[in-house]
Amino acid sequence: MKNQITQYETHLNRITFFLNGEKITADIPAGISTLDWLHTKKHLYGTKCSCNEGDCGACTVVIAFPFEGIIIYQAITSCLYPAAKLHGKHLITIEGLGSPEKLHPIQQALLTHHGIQCGYCTPGFVLSLFALFAMQPHPDRKTVFSALEGNLCRCGTYQNILNAVDELSANQNVKDLVPAWCRKVEQELFRFQEQDSMLVVKTEIPQQVNCYLMPETTKQLFDLCAEHPESVFIAGGTDIMVQKNINRKEFPFLIDLTAIPEFNRLYLQQDGLHIGSAVTYNQLWESGIVKTHFPVLHNLISQIASQQIRNFGTLGGNIANASPVGDTIPLLMVLNASLWLQSQLELRHIPLKDFFLAYRKTALQKGEIIKEIIIPPLTEDNYVKTVKSAKRQSVDISSVITAVNIEYKNGRIINSALAIGGVASIPVLSKKFPFLLKSKQIKALDPAAIGKEIESEFEPITDVRGTALFRRELIRNHLILYLQELQEAENEL
């Protein structure tokens, strides 16, 4: 860890937003998380900190903001959410919902169903449920699991919480669940126009982040890059903030990309789906285009992290982060995804498979960012699937993640691709796989033999997420799974 006490001037961000119904303007330390801000600057301690890395949900709060013509309510893990992003939004914390004398209906249901034991996770559950019911008054079980899988309760009150949810879902109207003061703020959110401004304050107190910049145009962005070449880019922040909170890494300059409209676009063109690098997982998941044209991506997203993370984590961040176990990468690779990279002087196009160079090292040059991810249209007859293996079947990072894309006609394979994460320092495409399958009859494939062959192509390592042996076994078994499924589908014809 570098000690940079007086090397840089420390900045504050002046932002304006709503906190539990009240409009406030605050000067916030650069890069401070929403949770730390609530605790240290507002002395609001109802929001709990338990893991400080987005994995437990105790710090869940809700943000409301306009999106495509409506106000949406989203649960987020406040420990990873940079407070600077609150500008123009409504932050709802446990202090805003109900009082011991007059509980909110969600709180009342949790009380009478004994959905509380030690109480430390409770505010987080209440807020996750608030976001859920604000958007969807009668959620099905699947949606409820999605909404709550990011909230851990070590006392194990989940069943009672589900019972409370069932009662709410059966009896409540959305108008009773979103309080009037929230509705009132909604109007103001639509009208919100204040610009955020930056204050520069010299201070002797060391901070991990000296300056948090939020450009609103690409011109501003690249001007800032030129001015501060040591800047690190931040999109959702679900990884940068973990590095900051847990690894105690220092970031002198952080440039947030999410306020730039171009990076938030999601649209379909002839050459495929264009995903701006600041588009969140949840936007992708909710998108009708993705649901219709890329169902395999839609399904995969529901297996990534938790709702609270998907609400601000981005696909662009997942790629730029270059984790060897990035959940989306193998699928994007077999779909022949490509990237538009942008810097002050240049816009260039690069296939995703050429983007990863070495462990956490990418083709991005200094001052260059991912502008868009492009996924070409799926062909009708392709078998495309991705399988993620992890210790826990939700909210976990993969031990191994694979994806295949097999193009076939009349029972015969034309083209195929297999990509794997978790078996090398970067996500990789199998060299053998297309060769082994080329021109073969599907019925004649020997899944076990192919699995064994592919397994021998890789030299996975043993780490905390699994032994090398386990990873090899997973590679083989994933292959068996894909090929057997393909054969079954073929047999049904």
Add this chain to the structure above:
Amino acid sequence: MNSEPYHLSGTLHLCGKSRFIADEPPLQGELYAKFLFSPVAHSLITKLDISAAEKMPGVVKVITSASIPGINQIGTVIKDEPLFPEKEIMYVGQPLAMVLAEDEYIAELAVNKIILKLEELPAIFAAEDAYNKKQGYISERKIESGDVETALKNAPFTLQGRTVTTGQEHFYLEGQRCLAVPFEGNRITLHTATQSTMEVQEVTSRVLGIPANDVIIEVPRLGGAFGGKERGATIWACMAALAAFLTKRPVLVKLTRSEDMHYTGKRHPFTSLWQVGYDENGKILAYDLLLLANGGAYADLSMAILERAMFHSENAYFIPDIRIRGYACKTNLPPNTAFRGFGAPQGIFVMESILDKIARQLKIDPLEIRQRNAYQNGQLTPYGQEITHSQLNNIYAKLAEKANYSMLKEEVAEFNKHNPRYKRGIGITPVKFGISFTTALLNQGSALVWVYIDGSVSVSTGGVEMGQELSTKVAIVVSRVLGIPVNQIRVESSNTQRIGNASPTAASTGSDINGNAARLAAEKIKANLTQSAIALIAQKYELTVFPEDIIFSENKVFGKDFPDAYITFPELVSYAHTERIPLAAYGYYKTPGLWFDRDKGIGHPFHYFVYGAALAEVELDTLLGEHTIRKLFIVHENGNSLNEAIDRGQIEGAVLQGIGWCTMEDLIYDEKGLYLSANPSTYKIPGIRNLPAETYIEIIPSATEEASVFGSKGIGEPPLIYGLSVFFALQAAYKEANPEKELSFPATPESLIK
């Protein structure tokens, strides 16, 4: 189902307004403590230079072993653990120095400026290695009944083996913390997240060299503990106390999740070596067991945990000839400590895996073999305590009926026949759990009850509220005695000035001990008030009522034949006060009839047993090693529950912790003893999707004469054992695909596709 009253702190919790230590604005002048933790497992300290750290702006003080005014010793059962090691480091993460600064981040930066030089020594991490070197805290312990060697020789069949269970991280959502605030003179108040106020007070005063009455312990409530704060809180409370004592400023010690996971003790991993003899009917004739508990670097509670493992080794089965030996191994891991179940799950796991082995060997149904071996009333445990109120026969019958067992078995067999990839399995696990601290002296407790003149009531006990709703249960008890509504009763924080010498809130005894103490105190007040009630009723209604006919009910007091001639409780209290009748009482309770002779391994260590059984059905994906729990049936005997909804919540929560331990919670260390899965992104505890798809819990009442307060029974730990049924169900499914292999513990996807 009696589900009211609801959680006494429920409305506060739900609004984020309940008080947790350190989740509040810092005090004026409060300092933050950060630690230098040992990077190695076993080493000599050759240099510890704090001068550069001390000079950093914003740093107030750096504390090491040299700063301790009293005795550098925080051990209790065995005094073997220093607060800071002086020469020899014993585990990765052992605190070596503490930096105090005005700002948390400055404290962190200053820790990096401490210069540490080491001379590394060989370290031991495995229990068996320690056992082979005779590296333990005390000599081997033994409980023996009959002649196991002869019985093994004569048994028609024998098996032997080695069984391993791994540790478990507590993962209380509220991490370890203590806020120490200096008070007048040398006195100090510790707001500490502990299950054990007496221990923190005793050890802190020893370290500071001041009398216990100079140290005030205050525990508002805990955000989960599960045993991890029974002893685990002591070291951090001592740190905060020492720092506040030396700086005369408030000091906050608050571990981050990562520090908490890295450096605090966990559930004991056990390695067990065993031999068993049985007949063709699957009846166990002889059992010879050696339990090796991996205690970590210091004794902590390892002896007591080992002892409870030994007491539960035969689980719910009568075995005529049995020898249980146990050894608490000293290794270079952070000192392992109490965790819900306290050794019992480890002992029971061995027995249950043996029964499944025998059942498979002899092709006997797994439920049938458990019924054949079940304890019957009148039989003696290996330590000589008579089984008097076992309902095991009834429990097994109900379980089979609830689960529609024979049909379920057929369904599973049919499914497995037609599915090469997915396999289903059934697992059955009963429990007989002994309630009481096995260290008899801990089975005592106190309560202090005040009735204020408006009729509202304040109750203090030595018990600590940590989500188990001890407070709600104590309030129910007092409400029943005084005939007043629960919302008129406040159950206070645990504080040594009100209740001293409190045993830890642990061993599922919280409501038995503290509830009974509160009951006795309330009964004293009731007796006093009865005399006043007779006088007041006579005055008001010109009625003569005998003391034995006075009834306290629904906030009223009246003669049993004259319910309309009542006085209200507040009216009575106000009158009693004017008549100078005492409105407070101290209640003291000790659990009757407990004794145990450790040398002979004989006694009556438990007040009573709790019985029950669980049946789990799982489906395993043999390709991916993933599984779902399709059904979980539980039949649990529970005395006369004070609040069935609370007890159900305890069952569900304990089961899920048991399932987590057996199926996903995987502690991974490197070869140097550094714990690698020390964060929630790599150490997985059950989430909402890990609930069984269907859970059926039937709570059956039982004879109350042997139970505790108002016929209720302890509930915290016994149901954790039901989680084991999921492991055995997975093992059954796994063996469908791999008949020759054994499933290793825990049953992670990695184990399940091995």
